[in-house]
Each structure stands twice: as structure tokens, then as C-alpha cells.
Amino acid sequence: MRLLIRPALLALLALPSSAGALLEDDLQTVLGFGPRVAGSPANEAARGYLEARFRALGYQTRRQPFGYSRFDDLGSDVSVAGQVRAGRALQDSAGGTVTATAVRVPGAGTPEDFARVDVRGRVAVVTRGEIPFVQKARAAQAAGALGVVIVNHVAGELRGTLGEPLALPVLGVSPEVGAALPDGAPVTLNVRVREGTVQGVNLIAFKGGGAPPEVLFGAHLDSVSGAPGANDNLSGSLAVLELARRMANTPLSARSYFTLFDGEEDGLRGSRAFVQDHPEVVAGLRAMFNLDMVGVNVMPLSISGEAALVAAAQRAGVPASVGAPGSSDQVPFRQAGVPTLFFHRGLDAHYHQPGDTALDPVLVRETVDAALKIAGEVLGPVR
Ligand code: BES
Ligand code: ZN
Numbered sequence: 001m002r003l004l005i006r007p008a009l010l011a012l013l014a015l016p017s018s019a020g021a022l023l024e025d026d027l028q029t030v031l032g033f034g035p036r037v038a039g040s041p042a043n044e045a046a047r048g049y050l051e052a053r054f055r056a057l058g059y060q061t062r063r064q065p066f067g068y069s070r071f072d073d074l075g076s077d078v079s080v081a082g083q084v085r086a087g088r089a090l091q092d093s094a095g096g097t098v099t100a101t102a103v104r105v106p107g108a109g110t111p112e113d114f115a116r117v118d119v120r121g122r123v124a125v126v127t128r129g130e131i132p133f134v135q136k137a138r139a140a141q142a143a144g145a146l147g148v149v150i151v152n153h154v155a156g157e158l159r160g161t162l163g164e165p166l167a168l169p170v171l172g173v174s175p176e177v178g179a180a181l182p183d184g185a186p187v188t189l190n191v192r193v194r195e196g197t198v199q200g201v202n203l204i205a206f207k208g209g210g211a212p213p214e215v216l217f218g219a220h221l222d223s224v225s226g227a228p229g230a231n232d233n234l235s236g237s238l239a240v241l242e243l244a245r246r247m248a249n250t251p252l253s254a255r256s257y258f259t260l261f262d263g264e265e266d267g268l269r270g271s272r273a274f275v276q277d278h279p280e281v282v283a284g285l286r287a288m289f290n291l292d293m294v295g296v297n298v299m300p301l302s303i304s305g306e307a308a309l310v311a312a313a314q315r316a317g318v319p320a321s322v323g324a325p326g327s328s329d330q331v332p333f334r335q336a337g338v339p340t341l342f343f344h345r346g347l348d349a350h351y352h353q354p355g356d357t358a359l360d361p362v363l364v365r366e367t368v369d370a371a372l373k374i375a376g377e378v379l380g381p382v383r
Contacts, residue, residue, distance in 0.1 A: 022245070023238055023361045026053060030234055031357070038222040038263040038270075039070075039198040046221055047203050050260060053241055054205035057248045059258070064202040066273035070266050074192040076171055078149060080185055085177040090133055090150065091161035093170040095193040098123060098147040104183040109136035111143075120144035123189055125181050128153045128172075134162045137170045147171070147189040151178030200263035202270045205244055206256070212284040213257040215375055216338075217243050218271065218329050219291045220264030227356045231348055233264070235295025235359040235367075239343075242368045243375075252379055257281070261329050264292075271329035275336045282336050287378050290330035291343045294367040295359025298346030301367055305330065306339035309378065313341070316373040341374065343367055 029049060030036075036043040051061050073089040080102070089095070103122045107113035108130035124145040126136050133150060140148045147169045152158040158172030169191035173181075181187060203221070206213065219236030223229025240258050247253040263269030275282055287309055294301065303313060304323030313320035320341065325331045330340040345363065350356040 023242055023364060026050070026238055026241065027230070027234065027359065027361065030237075031228055031230060035225060035227055036221055036223045036229055037225050038200050038266055043222055043262065044201070047201060047260065047262075050221070050237065050241060051203055051205075054203075054244055054258065057245055058207070059205040059244060059248070059253075060208055062204045062206070064204060064274065064277060066200050066202070066263070066269065066277075067197055068200065068263065068266065068269050069195060070198045072194050072196060074194055076191045076193070078171060078173065078177065078181065079188040079190070080181055083180070085173070085180060087149070087171040087173040087177060088157055088159055089191045089193045090137070090170045090172050092165045093162060093191055093193060094165070094167050095191050096147070096169045097188065097190050098169060099186065099188040100146050102149070102181045102183065102185050102187045103145075104181075105140075109139055111139045114139045114143040121146060123147045123149060123187055125149045125151065125178065127151050127178070128158060128160075132163070133160045133170070134164060134166070137162060137166050137168060141166065141168045147191070149173055149178070149181060149189065151175060198263065198266065200269050200273065202262055202274055203260040205258040207254040209254050211254060212281055214255045214284065214286045214379060216257040216259055216281075216285055216288045216333075217291070217371065218259040218261055218288060220262070220270065220329055221260040222262050222265050222270075223356075224265045224352045226354055227350075227352050228354070230357050230359045231293050231296045232351060232356055233292050235293060235364055236291035236343075238361075239291045239294055239364050239367050239371070242364065243371060246368060246372060252375065255379060256375070264329055268329055268332055271332045275332040282333070282338055285333070285338045287375070288330060288333040288338045288340045289343065289371055289375070290328055290333075290340060291367060291371070292328040293344045293347070293351075295361075295364050296345060296348040297360070297363055298348050301343065301345055301363075301370060303341055303343050303370065303374075305334075305341040309339050309341050309374070312377040313374045316377040318370045318373050320374075343371060
């Protein structure tokens with residue numbers, strides 16, 4: 001019975017997209033909105049656009065709002081000799097403006113290093129490395145500094161987290177900006193930060209009928225600040241839309257949810273909110289497929305997760321391995337007892353950088369092909 005019906009189902013799933021260029025068009029449109037930081041207008045514009053795409057395929061959509069608090073840098077810098085140079089507040093830094101003399105601190109910035117210089121009432125300039133940021137900042141505070149600049153020891157901007165709130169402005173800068181802060185120079189540190197509430201929104205597409213889903217396909221749509229997020233993770237989001245397109249005229253669509261998570265980059269916020277607010281859905285899921293960074297081939301497509309799903313993949317002729325969860329939206333589902341598979345192609349060189357501007361639609365389609373084969377195997381004969 002299974003064998004008789006499956007070829008017909010696979011033939012349906014194998015139908016090409018109704019127009020070959022759709023994925024490419026969607027890619028250009030969504031990239032045009034800019035970085036999709038959770039809570040930003042670009043994030044909402046991207047979701048609204050993709051929501052309309054799901055609806056055009058005959059799906060209903062539902063939005064799941066959720067709130068959380070996030071630390072944001074609103075634009076911080078350091079001025080020296082009349083020149084304003086950009087930096088980034090370390091997460092959990094205090095805000096504030098300090099005009100004082102820069103003091104270069106030797107070594108890693110341990111309390112012993114601070115004992116060799118006088119930073120009282122001044123701005124301490126210390127190099128990254130050896131000890132955590134927070135230890136450098138605490139030593140600076142204990143020594144009476146009014147502010148701290150931490151200079152990256154590798155090329156590029158410094159983005160970091162203190163891990164606990166500190167009553168001192170702490171700015172991270174690139175090696176170039178660090179080199180422009182000589183010992184004894186008067187500097188103005190301007191750290192503008194805000195702890196604000198973010199309204200995240202998950203988008204869920206499904207076919208009418210109200211039956212609980214057996215498979216959930218998910219990807220996060222949000223990106224980090226300053227990164228266009230083509231591979232991370234418009235690639236996975238377009239794969240989920242493409243899955244919906246390929247399944248639209250098959251009975252499998254009514255047994256599936258297609259979900260675009262928000263707030264992944266702020267700590268898996270959307271997937272955690274989904275799991276928390278949908279216990280009945282979570283209880284009925286046979287599989288959750290998460291697609292994250294599937295548009296650039298750092299390595300061949302990696303599919304890993306639950307042993308039973310890996311076995312299904314192997315029956316479908318798709319290589320997969322039993323594996324640990326990784327750091328993406330499958331984690332909350334796995335923790336809730338749902339069998340998961342994580343699809344990715346590795347961390348590319350532009351990960352979380354302004355250069356994350358491209359993805360290969362062919363790789364996205366190949367990912368979709370693999371996911372469809374496994375889903376067909378998991379869901380079994382058409383009922
Ligand atoms: N896209 C990454 C996760 C990822 C890693 C996908 C490797 C494919 C291969 C994700 O958006 C991310 O950056 N996750 C964070 C953790 C998250 C909890 C903020 C990470 O990996 O540091
Ligand atoms: Zn990602």
C-alpha cells in the first residue's frame with residue numbers, strides 16, 4: 001500500500017514551482033527592505049510581504065505576537081582631535097558622555113595592570129583578550145576610571161557582552177579607532193544605549209480545516225543589526241515559502257505548519273514563544289524541520305537530529321546524521337520533546353556581517369527537495 005501510493009505523492013511534490021523566477025524575485029524584494037532586526041520596520045515589511053506570498057498560495061496566516069526586553073546601542077562613538085569615530089557599546093554597558101584624558105592600560109587590563117597607571121577620572125583604553133570584557137571593565141571601575149574603551153585585537157569592529165550591568169560606559173572599537181586614541185589625548189566618549197521592549201511576531205501559514213499539524217517547517221526571518229541577512233536567514237525563510245509552494249496542491253499541506261520565527265538572533269525568542277503558547281500543537285508534532293543558513297555552501301547540506309527522523313531521511317535516500325541541536329530554532333522544540341531536524345550549510349565568511357548580501361537559489365531549492373523527500377517519508381501514504 002505504502003509503496004503503491006508513495007510514487008504518486010512524490011510525483012506531485014516534484015512539480016516545479018509555478019514560475020521559476022519567483023524565489024529570485026522574493027529574494028530581491030525582501031533584501032531591499034534592509035536588515036530585519038526584530039522590532040524594526042524592515043522586519044515587519046519583510047513579514048508582511050511574505051505573508052502575502054503565503055496567502056497567494058492559498059494558505060491562511062496567523063501572527064503570534066510576543067514581547068521581550070533587549071539592550072540596544074543607538075549609535076555610540078568616541079571623539080578625538082575633532083574627529084568622531086564609531087564604536088559599539090558592549091551589551092549591558094551604562095550609557096553616558098564622558099570627556100576626559102585617555103590612558104592606555106598595559107597588558108590585558110587586570111587589577112595589577114591598572115595599578116601601573118593612573119586612570120582616576122579618566123578614560124581607560126584597554127586591549128581585548130586574555131580575560132573577559134567584564135573583568136577589564138570592573139578593574140577600570142575599581143581604579144576610578146569614568147569610562148572604558150576596549151580595542152579589538154583582530155580586524156573589525158568589536159561586538160561584545162559584559163554579561164552583567166555595569167555603572168560605567170564601555171565602548172568596543174576596531175584596531176584602527178584604538179590606534180587613534182594616544183595616551184594623554186583628550187577624548188569624548190559618547191555611549192548611547194537603551195534597554196527597551198521588543199514586540200516580536202511569528203508568522204504561521206497553514207491550510208484551513210483546523211487539523212493540528214504533524215510537521216512544522218520553520219526558519220527565522222529576523223537578522224542581526226547591520227547585516228542584510230541573505231544567508232542568515234532569508235535563505236531558510238525562502239526555503240519555507242518554497243516548501244509551502246511545492247506542497248500547496250498536495251494533501252501534505254493541510255498536515256503542515258510553515259512558520260517564520262522572529263527574534264531568533266535575540267536568543268531563540270520566537271521559537272521559545274511558539275513552544276510556550278502552543279502546547280497542543282507541540283504535543284501532536286511528528287517532526288520539526290528547521291532551516292537556517294541554507295543558501296551558501298560552506299559545506300554540503302548538513303541534516304542532523306533525532307535518530308527516527310535520520311532513519312526516515314535515509315529511507316528517502318537523503319544523507320543525514322544523528323546529532324546535537326546546534327544554536328537555532330529547533331532547540332526549544334527538541335527541549336519540548338519534538339523530534340527535530342536541523343538543515344544548514346555551515347557558517348559563511350559573511351555571517352552576521354554587512355557582507356551577508358547573497359544566497360544561491362539553486363542551493364535553496366536543493367534544500368527544499370531534500371526536506372520534501374524526508375517529509376514525504378515521515379508523513380507516509382496520503383490519507
Ligand atoms: N544562523 C545562526 C545559527 C547557525 C549556526 C546556523 C551554524 C547554521 C550553522 C543563528 O542565527 C545564530 O547566530 N545563532 C546564535 C545563537 C542564538 C541563540 C542567538 C549563535 O549561533 O551564536
Ligand atoms: Zn540564523
